[in-house]
Ligand code: FES
């Protein structure tokens with residue numbers, strides 16, 4: 097089986113994949129046991145699977161594993177832990193910005209990518225950065241508050 | 250397996266709560282849910298486990314459970330954890346739904362905790378040689394008023410059981426004594442959800458598990474003619490499973506299962522027996538139905554036929570999908586001994602009974618274990634996914650995890666019903682309602698167990714129940730009127746399988762009732778708040794109405810707005826009020842909108858909501874639910890409609906079934922009115938019911954155009970603006 101090396105949350109990993117087109121999402125979840133990124137649509141329509149690829153937000157459900165080779169992937173697990181969350185995660189926790197939380201991974205990763213680029217976005221900029229991330233529980237208000245809180249921090 | 254004991258579940262905790270193997274008697278006991286031990290286990294380390302069949306699924310209700318138990322026991326809330334919806338270990342006191350989590354779920358747990366408290370005080374009194382009435386509990390320590398050495402609850406009962414029936418008369422704390430209930434206690438799951446550490450059902454696996462995917466027919470009633478595995482030979486370790494028209498694949502690797510399901514060549518015979526979604530209104534009016542008189546006060550028909558001035562209108566709510574963000578999932582392990590299923594179903598006991606019936610297995614040999622999944626708002630595809638997993642596991646003789654693909658979820662989840670309402674009214678000289686008639690058409694044949702998608706394809710015998718959850722409530726106006734009649738025409742057939750979807754029926758009924766009330770107010774040239782105020786007596790109703798109006802900066806005047814024009818926009822405001830189920834929460838919601846003339850796009854600029862659900866258990870959790878209700882329903886009102894042709898659902902992803910996105914999210918201001926002297930009600934639904942009406946009323950105020958059909962899509966709005 098061909099294998100692929102890349103960095104995940106700062107560590108180099110090498111994984112086998114029988115299919116070079118296997119989306120990174122399944123490699124992260126099933127091979128590496130990193131369940132933070134979620135399957136929502138598999139079609140780049142919802143954002144639930146968002147990770148950082150070389151620092152930019154990427155849809156892992158449509159990123160073939162061969163494209164990840166040699167690159168650097170950050171998942172939500174790499175940002176912080178429940179005891180020691182990073183600034184964006186801490187802001188989401190402070191705002192209690194989750195209901196079911198199935199969208200939360202995508203929201204936090206998209207927000208992280210935005211804030212890395214633009215540390216002090218306006219509310220409108222946050223809304224447009226999150227436009228491709230869907231939430232069905234209606235947690236929008238809190239998510240926006242959380243990102244704005246992180247932007248102030 | 251099904252015979253796991255509570256003790257095994259509590260391993261490490263050391264509690265000696267009722268340790269029963271699942272047998273008929275124990276089952277009856279668990280169902281009766283009448284023992285303290287069935288709800289609570291206090292461990293030696295002072296921690297406490299709560300057992301309940303009401304599940305959280307992101308609502309925050311489990312935090313409320315911890316609060317009520319902590320309050321009655323005076324044990325710090327951090328020491329509580331909750332085990333939810335496990336048919337082998339939790340009592341059956343109802344599933345999550347119908348906003349029953351607080352009035353039923355929390356009330357039962359509270360009563361169990363109160364019974365436990367009394368028993369603990371008596372136990373301590375004997376141990377300490379004091380009278381129970383001289384003892385108090387502080388942070389899990391029982392103390393005597395004279396300062397004698399106290400004793401911890403953990404040392405009294407830790408690891409042992411109470412062997413006590415829950416006493417419905419055990420004294421409860423007075424709300425004025427509450428220290429934990431009413432506080433914004435934070436949810437324990439949020440830090441884990443925000444760091445990718447919360448284990449969702451979708452993340453769970455069991456040893457030896459295979460991944461399964463169902464190959465669904467391209468049409469809802471398809472017939473499987475043949476399939477050819479040649480195209481999928483190169484995919485490793487897969488197995489195709491066929492049961493009647495049910496076709497699935499299992500594989501060790503998830504991606505292999507997905508590709509195999511996608512690439513398997515299948516010949517189907519299509520079905521073409523659906524009415525299509527384009528002209529459902531006619532279908533509803535013409536289909537055979539059973540009539541039901543829901544409300545009959547005075548003589549509405551007589552009063553209407555004799556009235557000089559009559560109004561009438563038709564309101565329409567389409568089929569909608571839960572469209573959960575994460576497609577439904579389940580793991581099933583079928584062995585000779587029985588069935589174990591891990592599911593995010595909101596009703597573990599209901600699902601157990603359902604699976605037992607469909608698969609012909611005794612209920613005591615079926616165990617359903619709840620795990621958090623992607624949010625659902627009633628019944629999404631969770632039950633169907635469970636049945637899919639059982640079908641595949643039974644055939645593969647291995648545990649199988651099934652996660653639906655996006656098209657499965659949108660195309661095959663059971664749907665919130667379509668509803669058509671004719672409303673008619675006559676008014677008195679002042680314009681107030683004199684007579685009112687609501688006539689509604691909706692699918693709603695006999696209730697009972699619904700058909701599960703997989704077993705239906707597999708040709709298994711099963712129920713075809715069509716209950717969707719108290720659909721006819723709130724179809725009469727909450728305003729004073731001498732003559733009111735509500736009639737429901739319950740269609741015998743339904744084109745799509747039905748489900749409970751957040752505030753079922755109430756959401757369409759309030760859209761019609763409050764939209765039409767607004768029409769009457771406008772026709773009378775009376776301000777919309779004033780019009781409602783003068784026909785309401787209940788001070789709690791008036792309080793929410795006034796509060797919402799003042800938050801939005803309401804100025805009294807009739808609609809439409811004389812100063813609506815703002816460049817390319819027309820702006821307006823609207824309000825709607827309801828008392829949920831005519832008996833629970835009071836809620837009024839006002840909003841400000843701008844309608845773009847060139848595009849028809851409706852932008853909600855602000856929302857203000859006043860909400861009174863009696864005693865507030867957790868203001869932050871409540872706010873989260875109210876916000877969720879509002880945003881979810883804004884999405885439903887603006888965008889959501891399940892579209893289908895003669896054969897199949899054609900709105901099968903986020904492009905064809907659009908939903909609310911962030912740029913459309915308005916600021917929401919919420920006023921929670923606490924009524925410590927009133928019973929607490931659940932809040933998972935009420936605030937969703939006035940959203941569509943308030944929005945339509947605001948659009949009328951802005952444009953003079955009355956929206957009576959959900960969704961309020963820009964395209965349709967644009968056409969109406971051009972015609973106006
Ligand atoms: S799962 Fe990748 S965008 Fe939806």
Ligand code: FES
Pocket residue numbers: 194195196197198199200230231232233234235307574623624
């Ligand atoms: S919190 Fe459930 S989908 Fe966003």
